[in-house]
Amino acid sequence: MKPNNPMGNPYRMSDIEEGRLSYTEDYFEVWYRWSLGKYLGKYLEGLKNGVILGRRCRVCGRIYVPPREVCQYCFRETDDWIDVGDVGRVNTAVVSYIQADRTRIDKPLIIAVIELEGASEGMGILHRLGDVDPEDVISRRIFGKKVKAVWKPPEERTGSINDILYFKLVEEV
Amino acid sequence: MKMNINFKNRVACVGAGMTLFRRRLQETPDELMWLAAKTALDEAGLTIRDIDCIVFGTAPDNFDGIHMQSEALADGGGAINKPYTRVFVGGGTGVFSAIAGWWHVASGLCKRVLVIAEEKMSHVQPHPQYLFHHIFDPVTEKPLGVNLIWIFALEMHRYMYKYNISKEDIAKVSVKNKRNALDHPAAQLGAEITVEDVLNSEVLVWPVQKLDISPVSDGAVAIVYTDEEGAKQLTDEPIWIEGVGWSLDTMYWTNRDLAFPTYLYYAGKMAYKMAGIHNPRKEIDFAEVYDPFDYKELHHMEGLQLARKGEAPILTREGVTERDGDLPINPSGGLLGVGNPIAAAGLMKVAEVFWQLRGEAGRRQVKKDVVTGLAQAWGDLMQVGTVIIMRR
Ligand SMILES: [Zn+2]
Numbered sequence: 001m002k003p004n005n006p007m008g009n010p011y012r013m014s015d016i017e018e019g020r021l022s023y024t025e026d027y028f029e030v031w032y033r034w035s036l037g038k039y040l041g042k043y044l045e046g047l048k049n050g051v052i053l054g055r056r057c058r059v060c061g062r063i064y065v066p067p068r069e070v071c072q073y074c075f076r077e078t079d080d081w082i083d084v085g086d087v088g089r090v091n092t093a094v095v096s097y098i099q100a101d102r103t104r105i106d107k108p109l110i111i112a113v114i115e116l117e118g119a120s121e122g123m124g125i126l127h128r129l130g131d132v133d134p135e136d137v138i139s140r141r142i143f144g145k146k147v148k149a150v151w152k153p154p155e156e157r158t159g160s161i162n163d164i165l166y167f168k169l170v171e172e173v
Numbered sequence: 174m175k176m177n178i179n180f181k182n183r184v185a186c187v188g189a190g191m192t193l194f195r196r197r198l199q200e201t202p203d204e205l206m207w208l209a210a211k212t213a214l215d216e217a218g219l220t221i222r223d224i225d226c227i228v229f230g231t232a233p234d235n236f237d238g239i240h241m242q243s244e245a246l247a248d249g250g251g252a253i254n255k256p257y258t259r260v261f262v263g264g265g266t267g268v269f270s271a272i273a274g275w276w277h278v279a280s281g282l283c284k285r286v287l288v289i290a291e292e293k294m295s296h297v298q299p300h301p302q303y304l305f306h307h308i309f310d311p312v313t314e315k316p317l318g319v320n321l322i323w324i325f326a327l328e329m330h331r332y333m334y335k336y337n338i339s340k341e342d343i344a345k346v347s348v349k350n351k352r353n354a355l356d357h358p359a360a361q362l363g364a365e366i367t368v369e370d371v372l373n374s375e376v377l378v379w380p381v382q383k384l385d386i387s388p389v390s391d392g393a394v395a396i397v398y399t400d401e402e403g404a405k406q407l408t409d410e411p412i413w414i415e416g417v418g419w420s421l422d423t424m425y426w427t428n429r430d431l432a433f434p435t436y437l438y439y440a441g442k443m444a445y446k447m448a449g450i451h452n453p454r455k456e457i458d459f460a461e462v463y464d465p466f467d468y469k470e471l472h473h474m475e476g477l478q479l480a481r482k483g484e485a486p487i488l489t490r491e492g493v494t495e496r497d498g499d500l501p502i503n504p505s506g507g508l509l510g511v512g513n514p515i516a517a518a519g520l521m522k523v524a525e526v527f528w529q530l531r532g533e534a535g536r537r538q539v540k541k542d543v544v545t546g547l548a549q550a551w552g553d554l555m556q557v558g559t560v561i562i563m564r565r
Contacts, residue, residue: 004216006212010193036312064428094323096322097376098377100306111317111378124427125427126314
């Protein structure tokens with residue numbers, strides 16, 4: 001039976017902890033400063049002003065959020081800035097019990113893809129949902145429901161996707 | 174043979190080899206490459222002197238923490254003083270390295286090529302998953318504290334919503350693949366589990382639970398290609414590479430159709446056209462589709478047109494995708510059972526198609542007579558599909 005003689009020597013964390021296996025350790029930090037270009041820069045500026053901006057391609061009519069330089073379908077520069085509003089519908093949502101490093105969190109987060117009303121169909125953005133019962137996510141009753149952005153107070157905004165605290169339901173589940 | 178691209182030489186696979194897949198292996202990455210390469214060359218009856226060039230696949234550099242990973246590992250791959258190429262498309266890399274190896278021979282550039290894929294995830298502390306935080310867009314997504322499992326859970330839930338699919342039906346994939354892996358000599362997580370075990374496992378990001386996911390793994394796989402003339406000198410049973418395809422969707426994954434893998438539909442179409450396949454469901458005898466999550470096996474069967482949209486869970490429930498079924502899927506045990514050293518896992522699928530077509534899979538051998546098999550992988554920010562079709 002193939003594969004023939006698969007080799008390798010497994011070990012356990014305890015082999016390291018109890019000194020049976022040699023190892024070496026290091027870590028590094030790298031600092032990045034990203035320039036944002038014409039499109040994402042204006043997107044973040046918009047968020048600071050409480051506005052979600054998209055870009056429209058006049059040839060196919062698509063409105064992209066987040067905004068970008070090129071229409072992927074027409075391969076030409078997009079034409080106009082569009083305020084797509086801060087109301088949308090839940091395309092999909094999940095309940096997260098872990099954070100980015102996989103450690104568990106006490107109060108689960110609700111994460112969603114939200115299709116904004118002023119953008120083309122299927123153009124969603126990633127964000128949190130707030131004041132939502134996890135049961136409504138698990139049952140998928142929340143799919144398709146209308147939600148609206150809850151913004152930080154203007155003086156606390158920094159030009160970040162986190163200038164939106166979360167999206168809240170504006171219709172009954 | 175009909176195809177949409179031109180090539181000079183027909184390409185045969187003549188050998189494959191691999192290491193164990195395990196959560197932690199003591200060997201360094203280049204030691205793993207050596208073990209896989211040597212086994213594959215032995216199986217082909219060749220030595221490194223016979224090899225014209227080496228193609229290497231591995232996923233993000235940060236797993237090894239050396240940001241020139243292919244160069245660092247060249248010795249273990251036998252690549253010193255030879256043409257050496259690294260390819261990278263995230264999780265799609267394993268099958269893509271097999272595609273890149275193919276074009277080295279198909280173009281007439283090389284006669285014999287060694288393809289190696291290696292991954293060692295266990296270096297990263299405290300958990301390799303955190304590295305994936307850094308594949309996201311730093312402007313629109315990373316500030317939200319995004320976890321890799323979020324996007325899979327979001328996709329899985331959309332797929333379940335659109336076609337009204339139950340967690341039970343999805344869990345059957347995990348049960349099947351872990352059971353299949355019991356017969357794989359290199360497997361990390363072969364096990365006899367039940368649907369209830371999956372549904373009772375730790376909830377990470379609903380609807381994704383611990384037993385819905387493939388493990389973190391170390392391991393390496395290698396295969397050997399030759400041109401037609403070389404193959405006939407070496408073996409009576411060459412396995413021909415008949416179709417390759419790959420395709421990429423946008424990085425803006427929240428703008429995509431999450432219920433259907435469009436990237437894979439186009440990759441599959443390209444490979445089918447080249448292999449002269451008009452009805453994949455009838456003409457593909459078995460497939461190794463990419464299954465880092467159980468729902469992805471179903472999603473990918475549909476993207477590859479091996480099932481209609483929303484139909485893959487039904488085929489699974491009816492046993493069609495079991496080893497003795499009409500369309501065996503992941504007879505190896507897949508990533509869920511054999512393990513998921515990312516790039517190596519994709520090339521493991523290519524090796525499995527090779528061994529199945531040669532009738533060498535032993536207890537894993539699918540029941541039906543097989544002539545045409547397909548291997549597929551998926552990766553980057555859920556956006557790339559890579560496909561290879563092989564025939565005996
Ligand atoms: Zn356009």
